[in-house]
Amino acid sequence: MASKRYAAVGEHCVACGCCVKVCPLSAISVWRGVVARVDREKCVGCGKCARECPAGTIELMDREVEA
Numbered sequence: 503m504a505s506k507r508y509a510a511v512g513e514h515c516v517a518c519g520c521c522v523k524v525c526p527l528s529a530i531s532v533w534r535g536v537v538a539r540v541d542r543e544k545c546v547g548c549g550k551c552a553r554e555c556p557a558g559t560i561e562l563m564d565r566e567v568e569a
Contacts, residue, residue, distance in 0.1 A: 506566075507547025511538045512559035521551035521560060 509521075509530070515537045522530045522538065529544035530551060540551075542565070552560040 506564070507549075507562050508542045508545040508565055509540045509547065509549075509551050509560050510563045511540060512561065514557055514559045516557050516559075518556060520554045520556060524550045524554045526550065 511521075511530075517532045517535055517537055519532050519538075522532060525545075526548065527544045527546060529541045529546075530538050531541075533539045538560075547562050549562055552562055
């Protein structure tokens with residue numbers, strides 16, 4: 503198994519949309535103006551969203567994928 507990174511949004515998301523603006527693959531959307539959601543199939547784990555998040559609530563996680 504290989505590992506693939508993806509962004510995970512924590513519970514303290516303020517839905518500001520900063521992450522949406524910097525995601526190069528449009529993998530993030532703000533759901534109902536409440537919390538950002540990441541499409542794990544689109545996300546490549548580049549980390550741009552995590553660096554931009556003013557609340558510091560986005561973390562990069564590892565996920566096992568078949569090679």
